Structures are given as structure tokens and as C-alpha cells.
Amino acid sequence: MGDNYCKDILETEGLAIGYKQKRSEDLCLLSDLNLTICRGELVCLLGPNGSGKSTLMRTIAGLQAPLKGKTLVEGKPIRERNFGEIARLLSIVLTERLQVGNLSVYHIVSLGRHPYTSWMGRLSEKDESMIKWALEQVGLWQYANKFINQLSDGERQRVMIAKALAQDTPLIMLDEPTAHLDLPNRVEIMRLLRSLAKETDKAILLSTHELDLALQAADLIWLMSKNQDLRIGAPEDLVLSGSIEDTFKNKSFNFDRKSGNFIMNYQKKETIQVVGNDVMGFWTQRALSREGYQVTCEATGNCAIHLIEDKREWEIHRNGKITTCKNIQELLLGLKSS
Amino acid sequence: MQNKTKILLFVSLFVLIAVFLIADLILGSVKIPSDKILAILMGEDVKASWNYIILNFRLPKAFTAILVGAGLSVSGLMMQTLFRNPLAGPYVLGISSGASLGVALMVMASVLLPGVFGVVYSFLGSWALVVAAIVGASIIFVIIGMASIRISDSVSLLIIGIMFGSITGAVVNILQYFSDPEQLQSFIVWTFGSLSGVAWTEMQLMAPVVVIGLLMSFVLIKPLDALLLGENYARGVGISVNRTRTWVIISTALVAGTLTAFTGPIAFIGVAVPHMARAIFGTASHKVLLPAVVLIGAALMLVCDILSQVPGNQTTLPINSVTAIFGGPVVIWVIVRSRSVKASFS
Numbered sequence: 001m002g003d004n005y006c007k008d009i010l011e012t013e014g015l016a017i018g019y020k021q022k023r024s025e026d027l028c029l030l031s032d033l034n035l036t037i038c039r040g041e042l043v044c045l046l047g048p049n050g051s052g053k054s055t056l057m058r059t060i061a062g063l064q065a066p067l068k069g070k071t072l073v074e075g076k077p078i079r080e081r082n083f084g085e086i087a088r089l090l091s092i093v094l095t096e097r098l099q100v101g102n103l104s105v106y107h108i109v110s111l112g113r114h115p116y117t118s119w120m121g122r123l124s125e126k127d128e129s130m131i132k133w134a135l136e137q138v139g140l141w142q143y144a145n146k147f148i149n150q151l152s153d154g155e156r157q158r159v160m161i162a163k164a165l166a167q168d169t170p171l172i173m174l175d176e177p178t179a180h181l182d183l184p185n186r187v188e189i190m191r192l193l194r195s196l197a198k199e200t201d202k203a204i205l206l207s208t209h210e211l212d213l214a215l216q217a218a219d220l221i222w223l224m225s226k227n228q229d230l231r232i233g234a235p236e237d238l239v240l241s242g243s244i245e246d247t248f249k250n251k252s253f254n255f256d257r258k259s260g261n262f263i264m265n266y267q268k269k270e271t272i273q274v275v276g277n278d279v280m281g282f283w284t285q286r287a288l289s290r291e292g293y294q295v296t297c298e299a300t301g302n303c304a305i306h307l308i309e310d311k312r313e314w315e316i317h318r319n320g321k322i323t324t325c326k327n328i329q330e331l332l333l334g335l336k337s338s
Numbered sequence: 339m340q341n342k343t344k345i346l347l348f349v350s351l352f353v354l355i356a357v358f359l360i361a362d363l364i365l366g367s368v369k370i371p372s373d374k375i376l377a378i379l380m381g382e383d384v385k386a387s388w389n390y391i392i393l394n395f396r397l398p399k400a401f402t403a404i405l406v407g408a409g410l411s412v413s414g415l416m417m418q419t420l421f422r423n424p425l426a427g428p429y430v431l432g433i434s435s436g437a438s439l440g441v442a443l444m445v446m447a448s449v450l451l452p453g454v455f456g457v458v459y460s461f462l463g464s465w466a467l468v469v470a471a472i473v474g475a476s477i478i479f480v481i482i483g484m485a486s487i488r489i490s491d492s493v494s495l496l497i498i499g500i501m502f503g504s505i506t507g508a509v510v511n512i513l514q515y516f517s518d519p520e521q522l523q524s525f526i527v528w529t530f531g532s533l534s535g536v537a538w539t540e541m542q543l544m545a546p547v548v549v550i551g552l553l554m555s556f557v558l559i560k561p562l563d564a565l566l567l568g569e570n571y572a573r574g575v576g577i578s579v580n581r582t583r584t585w586v587i588i589s590t591a592l593v594a595g596t597l598t599a600f601t602g603p604i605a606f607i608g609v610a611v612p613h614m615a616r617a618i619f620g621t622a623s624h625k626v627l628l629p630a631v632v633l634i635g636a637a638l639m640l641v642c643d644i645l646s647q648v649p650g651n652q653t654t655l656p657i658n659s660v661t662a663i664f665g666g667p668v669v670i671w672v673i674v675r676s677r678s679v680k681a682s683f684s
Binding site for chain 1: 542621625
């Protein structure tokens with residue numbers, strides 16, 4: 001991609017991350033990183049625990065010294081700046097829950113304007129319109145005067161995203177922003193971040209453990225593995241090349257390239273034929289594999305399950321006997337007893 | 339809470355302070371009619387002894403009460419925010435322990451080293467205890483200050499402060515163990531706290547230092563607000579946490595150290611008033627809380643001073659006991675009613 005086509009917001013030049021140690025050699029987690037994020041791009045940093053995601057995030061944000069190399073935001077090196085200047089280049093959203101209650105949503109978002117206000121912290125008209133805009137973007141303007149402790153966890157995280165927006169930085173970094181949220185809120189936050197990246201032309205970098213959400217929302221995935229390497233690509237490319245499978249390989253589950261899901265490895269019992277192949281068939285198959293049966297479409301001779309879709313019933317055909325079940329729970333019980 | 343309500347609360351606090359100030363001047367062991375007090379304050383010569391009592395005793399005492407109330411409350415508020423701990427107060431870093439050690443050495447070690455301390459005593463005269471307290475507090479402050487530069491997390495610093503408090507406390511205990519009953523008593527009287535030890539000459543030093551410390555804390559409003567989000571978020575919005583911490587410690591040491599030197603360690607106020615302010619104003623924003631604790635602290639201290647002069651009696655109760663006995667229930671009531679402390683430190 002040429003420069004005229006894509007403008008970089010974040011660049012790292014030969015970045016090496018890790019920890020300086022006093023007595024022994026430096027502990028280097030990753031080296032020679034030349035990473036870039038463009039305008040309007042949502043990048044998800046994925047990797048198992050202990051692969052160095054947080055270290056990379058902290059190093060990029062200038063909170064930790066790199067072992068080598070440097071980070072540039074809009075061409076300006078981060079490490080050579082003080083906190084006030086960094087705060088105009090990148091804003092952060094953290095996993096940690098706020099420890100304070102008696103603060104209004106508006107006040108918290110207004111803290112995002114700190115890098116721009118005088119020592120008195122007085123808000124100008126521009127500051128106030130930025131705060132309003134930020135709260136509208138996350139859909140919380142009507143909550144502006146509520147106290148933060150009256151909000152749900154999902155809303156709180158959206159308040160912190162509004163704070164980052166109010167900070168008006170080209171780069172927003174989020175450290176596991178969905179960590180303690182329920183599924184609807186996780187999806188909502190990812191959707192929000194993606195649309196923010198597209199609409200505001202900011203670069204957004206977030207670390208996460210939500211593989212399936214990241215695969216759906218990210219423009220680019222940075223995949224860290226435990227053996228000190230970082231793979232970069234569109235989510236689909238990483239799936240096709242098997243990188244995701246390799247990174248998250250484990251004895252007890254597999255990554256299924258076809259569905260983009262993790263499949264747990266259960267002890268295999270007998271093979272069962274399932275006849276019928278739509279939504280009902282998919283979930284029946286899931287239930288059966290959880291119980292350890294191997295599912296196939298071909299006739300096996302020992303057992304078959306026929307789906308009666310219009311009646312939403314299941315028929316177990318075994319040794320010439322037919323048992324009818326009203327739901328999957330009954331079906332599983334029926335299989336065990338027959 | 340609406341801005342109007344807040345302004346109303348501030349105005350009523352000002353009125354309260356004025357009322358308490360007048361009451362503090364009127365009440366005392368010697369009965370002086372209130373119209374005469376006004377005349378004396380206007381500069382009239384009413385009666386030599388009355389003039390002396392009002393101008394050189396009650397007035398500086400009332401001012402001291404205001405300074406102590408405002409100063410210790412602000413220090414307490416900043417320490418609670420810095421350490422994110424509702425139990426923190428102006429003395430949490432061991433500043434009062436340092437002052438106590440200085441005073442204990444001055445009062446009691448004169449037995450152990452009569453020569454040296456005798457000379458010091460005769461040289462300093464009435465300032466001896468003040469100087470001893472300032473030296474003691476400063477030494478602890480320098481140690482904590484150096485520690486705060488090297489140690490980047492606040493919790494470790496808090497623990498170090500508490501450890502220093504324990505160590506100096508232990509040394510004071512040893513000194514007490516070896517000292518005469520007479521000296522022991524004068525040390526213990528110092529620990530009771532007293533607002534009446536500050537005459538105009540002492541006020542000339544105490545007031546400016548405390549006012550400078552308070553002004554410093556008003557400059558810190560913005561970083562203190564950011565610290566409410568936690569240290570990481572504060573750094574994220576461009577606050578240098580280490581520099582803020584250093585300034586908070588300097589300001590607290592100046593205010594709390596100086597006040598302790600002149601009045602003895604006055605406990606309770608510094609921990610309690612910030613909680614009262616949070617409960618009354620229902621916010622954690624320092625833009626509101628800082629002026630609020632100044633006013634509430636001043637008002638509360640004036641009330642305590644009024645109560646410490648048992649009406650119709652010559653006795654004065656030690657101010658340290660009065661603040662706790664009368665202030666404690668008030669604070670408990672406020673906290674039980676509003677639950678805002680939990681909201682502020684959840």
C-alpha cells in the first residue's frame with residue numbers, strides 16, 4: 001500500500017519489548033517490531049496469557065521503556081515527550097474498574113480534556129462541545145449528570161471510551177476493554193469501537209481475549225504467541241494460514257477453521273448418524289459432540305437420529321426400536337438409557 | 339446536586355463560621371459583654387484586662403482554631419485522595435510522630451544530657467518546643483520525601499510512613515520510660531493539643547506558612563481530580579503522578595508539620611472533615627471538596643474550641659479530646675445517613 005493511499009498514525013521502528021534486569025541479560029519478549037496502524041483502522045492484539053500483550057501495549061503507550069527502537073504517533077516519537085504531550089497523541093482505556101463513585105459521568109469525561117486546559121482546569125466552550133460530542137458518540141449524553149456508581153459495567157466502560165474520545169487523540173488504546181462484561185455488552189463495545197474507527201478516522205488498538213469478536217470486528221489482527229513471535233494479517237488470512245490454530249493449540253480443544261470457533265475435545269464414544277441438516281441439526285450435533293458422540297451423516301448401523309422438523313421432535317432409531325423425544329435434553333437421556 | 343444548592347451551602351458555611359467566631363470571642367472564663375467586645379475589636383480602649391483578654395488571648399486562639407481546622411482538613415483530604423484510603427489523614431506519613439519525637443527529646447532528654455539541652459533551652463526560650471517539633475517533623479519529611487522519589491507506588495509509601503510512625507513512637511516510649519514524672523507530664527500535656535499557645539508573635543510564622551500550604555493545595559485541584567480515576571488513568575490524561583505526589587507531600591508536611599509544632603498533634607479533624615464534606619456536598623470533585631473542607635474544618639474547630647471552655651468554669655478541656663468526643667458522633671451520624679463514603683472509596 002502506498003503512502004497516498006494509507007496514512008499511518010502509529011509506527012514502531014525496530015521496537016524491542018521486554019524487561020531490563022539488573023544482574024542478568026535483559027528479558028526480551030519480542031524484537032524488531034515494525035508495526036503500523038493506519039487512519040480509521042481497528043487493530044486487535046490477540047494472544048494467550050503471558051505472551052506479552054500488556055508489555056507491548058505499555059511500551060507503545062510510553063509507560064514502559066523499550067529495550068530498543070521507538071514508537072511514533074503521527075511521526076512524533078513517544079518516549080521523548082512528557083505525560084502532557086503524550087496525552088494529546090494517545091488516550092488509554094483500561095480493564096480496571098473505577099474505584100470512585102461520587103463523580104458525575106460528565107466530570108469523568110471532562111478529565112479527558114485535561115491535556116488542553118489550564119492549571120485551573122477550566123473548561124472552554126470547545127472543551128464542553130467535545131465532551132458533549134464524545135458522550136453522544138457512545139450514546140450516554142442523557143446520563144451526563146448521573147453518578148458513575150449508578151451505571152452498569154458496560155455503561156461505565158462506554159464512559160471511559162467517551163473520556164478517550166474527548167481527549168481528541170489520533171490513537172486510542174484499550175487494554176482488554178471487554179474483560180468483565182456480559183456477551184451483549186462485549187458485542188456492543190466492539191461494534192462501537194469499529195464504527196468509531198471508521199467514522200472518526202482514528203486508529204484504535206485494543207488487546208483482547210475475545211477471539212471470535214476480534215475475528216469479526218478487526219481490520220487487522222496482531223497475533224502474539226508464546227514462542228516470541230508476532231503475526232500480522234487480516235483475521236481471515238490468519239485463520240486460513242493456520243496461525244490462529246497454532247497459537248491457541250491445546251490438548252483439550254481445537255480451533256475449527258470452518259466455523260471460526262473453538263471445539264472442545266471430548267472423549268469419543270460411539271458414532272451416531274444424524275438425519276436432517278439445518279439449524280436444528282446443527283444444535284443437535286453440538287449437543288451430541290458435547291456428550292462425546294461422533295456425529296456423521298452416513299448410516300452407521302448401530303444408531304441414528306431423525307429430526308422431525310415441523311413437529312420439533314427427535315426420533316432415536318436403535319436396533320429397530322424408535323423412541324420419540326420432545327427436546328434435546330430428553331434426547332440425550334434417551335441415548336444413555338437405550 | 340444543583341449548583342444553586344452548593345452555593346447556598348457555601349454561603350451558610352460562611353455564616354456559620356462568622357457566628358461561631360463571635361461566640362468563641364464572647365464565651366470564656368471571664369465574662370465580657372458582647373457590645374464591649376465589639377468596641378474592643380473596633381480599637382476602643384474599654385478596660386485594660388478585657389482588652390488584653392480579647393486581643394491577645396481569644397482572638398489569636400480563634401484564628402488558630404480556623405487555621406488548624408482548615409489546614410488539617412485540606413491535608414487529610416489530599417492524603418485520602420493520594421493513597422485512595424478513607425483512613426488516611428495528615429499524620430499518616432508520620433509527620434506528627436516526627437514532631438512528637440522532637441518535643442519528647444527536648445522535654446525529656448534534658449535529664450539525660452542536661453548540659454546540651456540546658457543551653458538550647460535557655461537560648462530558644464518559649465520557642466524551644468516549636469523548634470523541636472519543626473526539626474522532628476522536617477527530618478521525617480525529608481526521609482519520606484526521598485522515599486517518594488525512589489518508590490513509585492503509593493501503597494509502599496503509605497506503609498513506609500506508618501513504619502516510621504511506629505519507630506518514632508517506640509523511641510518516644512523509651513524516652514517516657516526513663517523520664518521524671520514532671521517532664522512526662524509536660525510532654526503529655528503537649529500531646530493533648532492546645533490552641534492557646536499561639537500568641538501574635540508565633541502567629542506571624544504559623545499563619546503565612548499554613549496559608550502558603552493551602553494555596554499550594556488549590557493549585558493541585560486538577561491533578562487530584564485526575565488521581566480519582568487511579569494512577570494509570572491519571573498518567574493517561576497527562577498528569578505526572580510522581581510530581582503530584584511530591585507536591586502533595588510537601589504541602590501536607592508544611593501545613594501539618596507547622597500546625598503540630600504550634601498546637602500539638604490534633605488528631606481526628608484531618609480524617610473526619612473530608613468525609614463530612616463528601617457527605618454534605620455529595621461529590622468527589624476537588625473543585626468543590628477543597629473549599630468545602632476549608633470551611634467545614636474551620637467551623638468544626640471553632641465549635642470544638644467553644645466546647646473546650648467548660649461554661650461557667652475555669653477549666654479548659656484538652657482540645658484533642660474535645661474534637662474526638664464531640665466530633666466523632668457527628669461524623670458517625672453523617673456517614674450512617676449518607677453512605678457516600680462507600681461510594682467514594684468503593
